[in-house]
Amino acid sequence: MKLIIACPIYKRDWILPYWIRCILKQSVDISNIGFIFEVSPDDKTTIGALRVWKQLDKNIPLFDIVERSDIPHFEHQNNGRQWTLSKYHNMINMRNSILSKVRDYQPDYYFSLDSDILTENPNTIELLIAHINDGADAVAPLMYRDWE
Numbered sequence: 226m227k228l229i230i231a232c233p234i235y236k237r238d239w240i241l242p243y244w245i246r247c248i249l250k251q252s253v254d255i256s257n258i259g260f261i262f263e264v265s266p267d268d269k270t271t272i273g274a275l276r277v278w279k280q281l282d283k284n285i286p287l288f289d290i291v292e293r294s295d296i297p298h299f300e301h302q303n304n305g306r307q308w309t310l311s312k313y314h315n316m317i318n319m320r321n322s323i324l325s326k327v328r329d330y331q332p333d334y335y336f337s338l339d340s341d342i343l344t345e346n347p348n349t350i351e352l353l354i355a356h357i358n359d360g361a362d363a364v365a366p367l368m369y370r371d372w373e
Contacts (some may be wrong), residue, residue: 227253227257227258227332227333227334227337228253228257228258228259228329228332228333228334228335228336228350228354229258229259229260229261229264229287229330229332229334229336230248230258230259230261230336230337230338230339230367231260231261231323231324231326231327231335231336231338232260232261232262232263232323232337232338232339232340233262233264233265233316233319233320233323233339234263234264234268234271234275234340235264235265235268235270236270236296237255237271237340237341238268238269238270238273238274239274240273240340240341240343241271241274241278241340242274243343244340244342244343245278245342247345248344250347251344251347251348251349251350251351252347252348252350252351253350253351253354255282255284255285256284256285256286257260257286258285258286259285259286259287259288259289259330259332260285260287260288260289261287261289261291261323261326261327262275262290262291263290263292263293263319263323264292264293264321265292265293265294265296266292266293266294269274272290272292275290276290287330289317289326291299291322291323291326293319293322293343296315296318296319306322320337323337334353334354334357336350336353342366342368344366349354349366353365353366
């Protein structure tokens with residue numbers, strides 16, 4: 226497997242169709258991309274949406290949905306993100322858990338792509354990989370928030 230895209234996700238079923246569409250439009254073939262998601266078992270809607278995608282696309286070589294009941298998940302409120310120290314620690318724990326799983330699979334590349342990041346340029350992944358192949362140890366796309 227060439228690439229793993231991983232994402233901690235909670236109550237994001239509403240954006241998943243857009244996120245998935247952006248992944249499917251990438252110049253890297255879906256048969257070279259695996260996925261790891263960390264979810265909360267109480268988020269049945271998001272888990273259901275992920276499972277539907279998994280069933281619909283048989284070309285995905287890895288589709289791992291890890292349910293984490295040991296970490297409290299929280300939904301963002303309309304007034305913005307209210308990050309506390311414990312929420313930061315929870316996110317660190319989830320991201321480290323994902324990274325550990327990624328290392329077990331040993332892909333050529335790893336892309337930590339949150340569900341609120343839409344890769345609209347269909348060459349995003351290909352461009353990031355080109356920077357790695359040119360000698361960079363790690364790369365990240367430049368992102369803009371352009372809504373009011």
